[in-house]
Amino acid sequence: MIKAGIIGSTGYAGQELVRLLLGHKEAEIVWYGSRSYIDKRYSDIFGNMFEIVDAKCLEENMERLAEQADVIFTATPQGLCASLVNEEILSRTRMIDLSADFRIKDVATYEKWYGIEHESPEYIQEAVYGLCEINREQIRGKRLIANPGCYTTCSILSLYPLVKEGVIDTDSIIIDAKSGTSGAGRGAKINNLYCEINENIKAYGVTTHRHTPEIEEQLGYACGKQIVLSFTPHLVPMNRGILVTAYGNLTRDYSYEEIRSIYDRYYGKEYFVRVLDRDVLPETRWVEGSNYVDVNFKLDERTKRVVVMGALDNLVKGAAGQAVQNMNLVFGLAETMGLEQVPMFP
Amino acid sequence: MIKAGIIGSTGYAGQELVRLLLGHKEAEIVWYGSRSYIDKRYSDIFGNMFEIVDAKCLEENMERLAEQADVIFTATPQGLCASLVNEEILSRTRMIDLSADFRIKDVATYEKWYGIEHESPEYIQEAVYGLCEINREQIRGKRLIANPGCYTTCSILSLYPLVKEGVIDTDSIIIDAKSGTSGAGRGAKINNLYCEINENIKAYGVTTHRHTPEIEEQLGYACGKQIVLSFTPHLVPMNRGILVTAYGNLTRDYSYEEIRSIYDRYYGKEYFVRVLDRDVLPETRWVEGSNYVDVNFKLDERTKRVVVMGALDNLVKGAAGQAVQNMNLVFGLAETMGLEQVPMFP
Amino acid sequence: MIKAGIIGSTGYAGQELVRLLLGHKEAEIVWYGSRSYIDKRYSDIFGNMFEIVDAKCLEENMERLAEQADVIFTATPQGLCASLVNEEILSRTRMIDLSADFRIKDVATYEKWYGIEHESPEYIQEAVYGLCEINREQIRGKRLIANPGCYTTCSILSLYPLVKEGVIDTDSIIIDAKSGTSGAGRGAKINNLYCEINENIKAYGVTTHRHTPEIEEQLGYACGKQIVLSFTPHLVPMNRGILVTAYGNLTRDYSYEEIRSIYDRYYGKEYFVRVLDRDVLPETRWVEGSNYVDVNFKLDERTKRVVVMGALDNLVKGAAGQAVQNMNLVFGLAETMGLEQVPMFP
């Protein structure tokens, strides 16, 4: 059994990680870390865990945790993981960081977009970007995994085959993304109150959202050159789900079959990426509670563009599910272990 | 492997049954029955099943199904199961009926409240009322199970210990219940459109709802006399969940500890019934997607009443989950098999 | 023009008062009081007011306000109004208090249920309970009005005719109420975050909610004796609306027509109380944004009970709308002035 510790277990992503690990037959949770709820029973915070989890929340003591855990998940605000990681810890345990600290290879880019100093840049190169479908082989056995962001996972997986194959002009990419509200976290903020979110849709972080450079970097690797793109997130009155609608100018005329065959080639054997049937568009309701990403595209002959769409559950494939998928890869388990949930509808 | 057929697999309860059976290691679905979608691919109707279920919908031919299935689930409108069942079918297979056809022992009561003639009253006595926590032993090995209603499961499990132990005056019982909208079914009705349900709460079926006699009958067995009670359902703008708030006059003074010990005695060893800690009230969000029922009570010294509350997921413990629990009992499997899902939040 | 000042203008009830007063042709707002947003532009807090309200928020200085305003609305937490009111203020202006400070005539009851000391009990007798349909004549011209609570307005108006006419046994009254989330206020609390409220229903304050003694007192006046009743509020995932479902044992056999004629006698000429047609049940969607209360009842011959239902918008008739109605009565204006909004659907 893999002993897992969670730093930040009382946020939405942390709690989802608990849900998934409880159903994972090769893992057990040994540490429910929390800054706000130390010594409080975990099931007093999350009533769904009543009579399922008996543990109390523990402080976020990385050293002690490294002694007890085979893997540490950090589902914490930006900067925390980078401030805690060190050689001693990494020599004892594996780390899967759900924050952005080790996702961006260029420190200056990280510091500019996140507005904080990176406290352990020496580990950035070692860290593997844990987008499993793309970096599967590099992830196996590694000790430090940068788990991708929710918007980025959905954006990259939707666009990756077309960018890599040169189907779209990379100067023309526009990503318009929509997210459920669990992505905004569990902090007590007026802006996230029920009555402020319900019956509303808004864009936010327009031109400045921090997932932008992460998407640009990864898609840049795909095509071998620097990409600058537009990314606009929106907040939708629902709990879970991300939908990405992305636009790109075609580099030449393409038939439906040509592009379809590209997607099939990249994702035909992927368990978690479902390329939908022609004219069936991704919807977040069909992936809720699961690790699937549904993708599809529409060609627009009038505008010579392709519209690419992707849908995932931001707490699963966009956070905790992908973290478990990374754990499976790191420890040499079946990649889908503990992640076979059928999406729950309605 | 138990071969399972589903009549009515394209309603919300039927689809939930599919979700649960797909995760059940001793069962496989051999028949996706549907009146409306014959020959249509199941995953074209429910996109969550894409690349998971490859089957097409089949007609609702009970004879052919009885040849192929070890168990038939009927998730159909009232009257259908009663019109199809016969000795030939019951001699070949088991039936778990999610409709109300075999729940009520008195045919006249059934016909009065449901407004239809019962077409196979000869099987009513044989049918076992499948409220597993109460009728567990009678269910084992039987061939015809009447799966309880969603409101009734929640109402009965919440009140049962107090009624059986004579804690409350059975003439005084008032049940005020609230349900998510999946309970209203998947029919194309204006009343169930998003804009009609959203931002609204209403009572319906006041004094006339069909779950009333079912609750009265079962609670009557508990106390050994006929009960007449008030039951009022409400429709809440959410997908899943039932909350029951029930009121009863105490037959004498009771302390918290006395009543608590009764609940512990009845449910202390029950896997799916969680008696919450003192002053923690049931909420539907904590049971969503799971087979749990959360119950608790508050004593009111001012009014000499006890307020009993229960919460469950209407599609799981209130329908498909309990049906699987019944299947497990019928076939001698572990009662919790395939039903260990941790509730999903948020 | 009546000059109106609002203490607590940045809560949901305060903001609704602003919306209503902006449409009132005989009133103007001269003071947008706020503890949290002093000097901040009101429309920076509530974007709906952009280019409509130009004012900034002012401190909650009751003395200065009393010099400038003909009427002061206090939409503040319990205890604040009682701590500020004095003879000097009341000699200069009128006060309509949306908090509970002057609703309950017995100080001990107030202090017990609210857990705070009443700082100006000398004004309790003078204060008029501003349930306009019942105390209309006493309200006219008065200087201190206790604006009723949201649950209480709905509960009392629904039950009043039956209690006053002796139709129901007052020992048997059970009120099961459901409210939208704006009733929980605009404070930054985890419990009121979108993801905590959405897809959930729960009871709260069971046996202890503070509106209980207010309902008991007012219904007690109706029948001339002390009443003890059960009141249970629930939180529903919607922005606005309260639905009350109340139960009472009939004191004798009654026909539909008898009870109907009682409701008609009491409310037939009331502009804001709509007694619905037979078998049409109140729903919150039909009163949203308006000052209407919809009421109706169902007789239950089986249980010898009557089920009474009422629906209103908690921010309008349950708070700001009734406050404006009280203002109209106090100043001798047409009672419906500024309150003729047609309910907005969907």
Add this chain to the structure above:
Amino acid sequence: MIKAGIIGSTGYAGQELVRLLLGHKEAEIVWYGSRSYIDKRYSDIFGNMFEIVDAKCLEENMERLAEQADVIFTATPQGLCASLVNEEILSRTRMIDLSADFRIKDVATYEKWYGIEHESPEYIQEAVYGLCEINREQIRGKRLIANPGCYTTCSILSLYPLVKEGVIDTDSIIIDAKSGTSGAGRGAKINNLYCEINENIKAYGVTTHRHTPEIEEQLGYACGKQIVLSFTPHLVPMNRGILVTAYGNLTRDYSYEEIRSIYDRYYGKEYFVRVLDRDVLPETRWVEGSNYVDVNFKLDERTKRVVVMGALDNLVKGAAGQAVQNMNLVFGLAETMGLEQVPMFP
């Protein structure tokens, strides 16, 4: 008093028109037309109208209606208005058509996108496109007004100044729009059931939505050349509201102030168009229930694009409100009459 008749009064837009006209001091409704509810009391269909509207629904007899009404609103499916209009009717009354029949000047384009034959193309040239802020002068006194679509109103008003002033490359325009569910109409369709819409977001009509040519035509007039653009609508789980996020490549470097001054020049004096403060982004909650359109933009120096956003209530400025605004212009009334509602929040 202007006598108004409504064809299609029992859809969501028709009902909103009733709500607005009831509050209009110079108009009265003389005809509640409905195909589905003839002879049924209007308030039996829409409970919000109880004791407010006493009328019954009438057949959709355009000839009889033309005799009685000064203006006819047609809130009906595409093709109906075009099939009914004739010289006799237009000589007696004015028509404001909320369908698309007279919006598109090129019959072939209409027939291609809508898939139906236009039955009265002879009136297309006469019809004025009723986007009041742009075509105000042409609307006055006319007898046939094509009321714009909801998405189109929001899209055009957001982009118009930049297209007209040549700020953006018109070949680069991408409009990503999001709508509440009332825009999907009140038909009994499974796809619009509560449980299908709730907790979901999806794109639909990708590359094929019928509002595309309408936007292209009107923006084409602005810049004097043909425009081809991408338009993608999405369905959001909320009742009302449209948010448009539009992207365009800048034709040269622009400062914030330059673009701001353009918006101010076009909309500074417009009552219903609110250009928000710098960095304040439009949100649908701030316009709900009102005729306002909130617009703003963000410059993106990295991508040399401008992101333009607009928000409106699809039933008001996107349908019934603009129809009333057109009526006011046609009859020479104050343009804002009956449309001064403060947006309702929450």
